[in-house]
Every structure is written in C-alpha cells, then in structure tokens.
Amino acid sequence: MACNTLVDITKLSPKFQDLYAKAKDFVENECIPAEPLFAAQMGQGDQRWKVIPPVIEDLKKKARSLGLWNLFLGRDYAEGAGLTNLEYSLIAELTGRCPHLAPESMNCSAPDTGNMEVFAKYGNAAQKKKWLEPLLQGKIRSAFAMTEKRVASSDATNIETSIVRNGNEYVINGLKWWISGAGDPRCAVYLVMGKTDPNNKNPHRQQSIIIVPAGTPGVTVVRPMHVFGYDDAPEGHCEIVFKDVRVPLENMVLGEGRGFEIIQGRLGPGRIHHCMRSIGMAERALEYMMARVTDPSRRTFGKYLYEHGTIVADIAKSRMDIDQARFMVLNAAKRIDEVKAKGAMKEIGMAKAIVPTMLLTVLDRAMQAHGAAGISQDFPLARWYASGRTLRYADGPDEVHIAQIGKVELRRAEGIKQQFEKRDNASAKLLADNKPKL
Structure with a gap:
C-alpha cells in the first residue's frame, strides 16, 4: 500500500490520526479478506436482490465498535465525527481500496452519505427523527431520485417529474432511472426531485425535493439497469415509476422551490x-x-x-x-x-x-x-x-x-487584458524615455 506523501498526517488532529490508523487496519485486515466470503454469500439469481450477505452486518458491528462510523459528516454537523473534509478524504481513499465492502461497513457509502447530509443540513426535527436517525444507525438505506429517462437531466432544469399540491398532500408523477440503491431490500426512503412550480421565470426555483417512503402506493421499481452486464445487486441502479404517489405536506424538504x-x-x-x-x-x-x-x-x-x-x-x-x-x-x-x-x-x-x-x-x-x-x-x-x-x-x-x-x-479574462494593457503602456513609456539620442 503506497504511502501518502502529499499530506503530513502527523500534523493533523490526534483524533484523525487514531481513526486513520484504525481504518487502515480495518480495511486491509478485515474488509479485503472478506471479499471472497461476500461473493459466496451473495447467492444466485433473484436471491441476490433479497438477501444481504451476513458478512456485511458483521463488518458493520466491528467498524462501529472501533468508532469508524459516519465519518463523512464533518465539523458542521453534531451527528458526525468532527473531521475536516481533508481528513475524511484521506480515510475515504482507504475505503476505496475495498469499494464494495469498506464504505458500507463504516456507514459511509453512497447514496446514503449524500442523503444523510440532506437530512442533517436541511431537514426539520421530525424528518431527522424519522429518517436521519435510522440512517445514521445503519438500520435502513436510501436512494436519491433525480435522473430521468426522457430528458437530458444532466441539466437538472430539464426534469419533468411533477409534484402538485392537492389539499393536505403532494401528488407525484414521473419516471426516474439510474436510481442507485433503489433495489436494496433495506431501502426505506427516496428523496425525489421534481417540479412544484414549472412556470417560475427562474428555472432554478421550479424544483423541490420531497420525501417518499419506499412502498408508498404508486411507486414501482421497474428494473435494475446494467453497467457492462453488471446489475450491481443488491443495491442496483433502478428505473422507477411514480404514478399518482401521494405523500403528506410535511414531506417537503426545506420548502417549495429549494431543490437546486x-x-x-x-x-x-x-x-x-x-x-x-x-x-x-x-x-x-x-x-x-x-x-x-x-x-x-x-x-x-x-x-x-x-x-x-x-x-x-x-x-x-x-x-x-x-x-x-x-x-x-x-x-x-x-x-x-x-x-x-x-x-x-x-x-x-x-x-x-x-x-x-x-x-x-x-x-x-x-x-x-x-x-x-x-x-x-x-x-x-x-x-x-x-x-x-x-x-x-x-x-x-x-x-x-x-x-x-x-x-x-x-472570469479572469478582463483583468488579464487590463494587465496586458498596463504592461504594454509601461513598455512603451520605457522605450520612449530611453530613446537613443542621435
């Protein structure tokens, strides 16, 4: 394993140094050796979408006992480990050495990390209690539903999923795909991006994020998408239909128009x-x-x-x-x-x-x-x-x-041109002041 010489780890916080040493040992001596067992426990066929290999839970217990848990949530969050982004980046590199076991074992795997950050940063007290707490405990998993099949959704202003208020509920209709984690039997909640105000003149105020519990009537996981033949069971990257899905008003995150x-x-x-x-x-x-x-x-x-x-x-x-x-x-x-x-x-x-x-x-x-x-x-x-x-x-x-x-x-171009002009004027002045006498 190569040494990281770009950052002097000994100059970072003592807490980080302790966690880094534990994470390095955990990944190399617990997670990587468990890869063949994980593959063996995955099973075959449809079973891969129903059973989580027991070795995952064993590793999660070990990681949690070592304090290697929710390290991604930084200093701005009371729920996190208090690391800087620089410090966590170094630990994330270690987990990348065993990409299918180490991140999840430490409750630091996508898309849960981003979703937990949404709840921690933007969720209200009730939303945190219902969804953030079990996610932080590793009891459930989640998915973030933004990408759409029928539009070029790399420009998120194009998304078409509608979120319409109807009395004390929002009604959601849309087609999403490549929704990572949606195939996992532990996936309990989706954060769905859709348009609540499609006619808003500001295209970045049309969208909202709303919480949709998995299993809500009208939610259909159609299929897992394949990546070069891999379906990435049990998490998957799934196509999902939302048809007349109804959720209460309190499921809106932060407020309408705050999606971007x-x-x-x-x-x-x-x-x-x-x-x-x-x-x-x-x-x-x-x-x-x-x-x-x-x-x-x-x-x-x-x-x-x-x-x-x-x-x-x-x-x-x-x-x-x-x-x-x-x-x-x-x-x-x-x-x-x-x-x-x-x-x-x-x-x-x-x-x-x-x-x-x-x-x-x-x-x-x-x-x-x-x-x-x-x-x-x-x-x-x-x-x-x-x-x-x-x-x-x-x-x-x-x-x-x-x-x-x-x-x-x-954005620097105008300043550069002004600098060029200033230098050209200075050069011209020097030439004029030092013109040879005939």
Missing part, C-alpha cells in the same frame, strides 16, 4: 468522496498489476513481464497519474474546508473531471498486464472498471464540470 439549493449542498463534498475512493481503487489496481508482472511464472519471449519496457512505462505512468489526481482531490477538500463547497466549485469540478478518467486508465493498464484474466471474474479489475465508468456521469458528467471550469477561468 439542496442538490448543490448535497453534491459538493460527495464528489470529493467519490474521487478519493477512486484513488484508493486505483492504488489497489496498480498493486494487482505489480504483483502480476513480477510473478516468476509469467514469462513472454524469454523475459519476465516486468522486464518489458512497455510494462515498466505503464507502471510509471500509473504512479504519476494517481499522485497527480490525489493532489487535485486533496486540494479541493482543503478548499472546501476553507471556503465551503460553493466557494470551491472550480477545484471540485477539476477533481471530478480528472479522477474518473485516471481510474479507468490505471485499471485498463492493470487489465492489459493480466492478459485475458484481467477481464475475467477471477480478478476484480473488470467490475471496478464498470463501476468506475459510471463516475464519468455520476454527480454531473465530465462535460458539465469542464464547462464550469472554463467559465470560471474566463
């Missing part, structure tokens, strides 16, 4: 969590690659694999790519600590645009070094590649973040 405000507050730190977990996954992929190419039984054309120049170059490139991406993410996390997520949107966007592509590149090199085994079920690399590819869409596609970064940079 909520999703921006939800997504900022969460994007960094995804990125750091991706770096942990990339680190482990590189470890698989190095173990494979130094295996004495692996020789081609009279050489060990590691003696081929292309292999050495790929290892070097992966090392550089991972460390560059880590710097971007830690810089973004530090900026969030300094100026909150809204003030760090450029840094968050850069990290979010860079890291998923880095992960896919590192995984591709590792798979190539394994030959056909790299894309088989005998190694986790292909599954990680499939899940990593979704991150180029999750929490906003690359193109949206890149466009935002460009717009932020262009």
